Amino acid sequence: MFAVVQQTLAITAPVFSMLFLGVALKRLGWIDDAFINTASSLVFRGTMPALLFLGIVKADLSTALQPALLGYFVLATLACFLIAWGWAIWRCPQVDRGIYTQGAFRGNNGIVGLALATSLYGDYGLSLGAVLGGVVILCYNSLSAIVLAIYSPHVKSGPWAIGKSILSNPLIIGVLAAMPIAYWRLPLPDWLMISTQYFAQMTLPLALICIGGTLSLASLRKSSGIAISSSLMKMVWLPLLATLGAWLWGFRDAELAILFLYFASPTAAASFVMARAVNGNHQLAAAIIVITTLAAVLTINIGLLLLQWVGWI
Incomplete structure (x- = not known):
């Protein structure tokens, strides 16, 4: 168990370091709001689509392709999204509902989920996690684009406008462009x-520095109640429901553990980038990312320990 704790810390510590670097750079005056706006736009329109494109192209879609597991993940993700959205409608101001919902269901699977799956299950974890990652990207970005468009004052929310915003989303374009190349091994x-790899490698440092540069004690205090509620939904309640559902569906051992890791990952940095792209409450998005990343060290390890204790993995 201690080894798993060390693995989780090893994966989340670089995330924290980049966040705190962003805070420090903003305090020192080395970066400003203009830089954060420009860098966030570059990540959303360029470097992150390139990163997603590479992730799909390099994945062997014929390896560890399990329709039942992929199907369950899609259904569970949709259920988690609807639960989070329903709770947001009941508990959040209208302007923050899209940010709350995205923060509550969208996990950082590319860094935390896949890395831990690979650490625990080696090549099998890597191949299964990579194939699952393609489904993750399409689900998360499509659902996020929908809920952000509905509540953004700057994006039209009719069915045609929402469909257009999904198809014109650079992150989704990157994934769709990569899928035929990966499938036919072109x-x-x-x-x-x-x-492309050089360009894509800028994504996470830039995104995390921008998140850190956005953080302030005042913004954290202002959004603390909503951010904590969304973080609890992301790190406790939805992983608990989704993992229990996976067990009832019949998944055990490595498959169940990998599903848990993907559902229990902290909120993705991409949620901040997308919130900023639609002029949403990006400070709330940043606070949710920080809280869930801090919580991941505790909740992921407790979850794995409980799954081992009951003999499910």
Whole structure:
């Protein structure tokens, strides 16, 4: 168990370091709001789509392809999204409902989920996690685009406008562009892959520094109640329901553990980038990311311990 704690800390510590670096750089005056706006736009429109594109292209879609597991994940994600959205309608001001919902269901699977799945189950965890990751990206970005468009004062919320916002979302375009290449294993020039990788590697440092630069004690205090509620939904209640549902569905051992890790991952940095792209309450999004990332060290390890104790994994 101590080894799993160390693995979780090893994965989340770099995230914290980049967040705190963003706080420090903003305090020192090395970055300002103009830089954060420009960098966030670059991440949303360029580097993050490139990162998602590479993740799909490099994944072997024929390996560990389990329709039942993928189908359950899609249904459970939709259920978690609807639960979070319903709670937000009941408990949140209208302007914050989209940010709350996205923060409560959208996990950081690319960093935390996949890394822990690989650490625990080796090549099998990597292959299954990578295939699941493609489904994760489409589900999360589509549902986030819908709920953010509905509550954004700057985005039209009719059915046609929402559909257009989903199809024009750079993150979804990156995924859709990669899928035929991955499926048919189409070769791409080495120079193009290497250049794209250089570009994509800027994503997480830039996004996390921007999140840190946005944080302030005043904004944290202002959004603390809503942020804590969304974080509890993300790190406790929804993983509990989704994992129990997976057990009832019949999943055991590695498959159940990997599903748990994906449902229990902290809120993704992409939620901040998308919130900023639609001029939403990005400070609330940043607070949710920080709280859930801190909580992940405790909740993920407790969850794995309980699953081992009851003999499910």
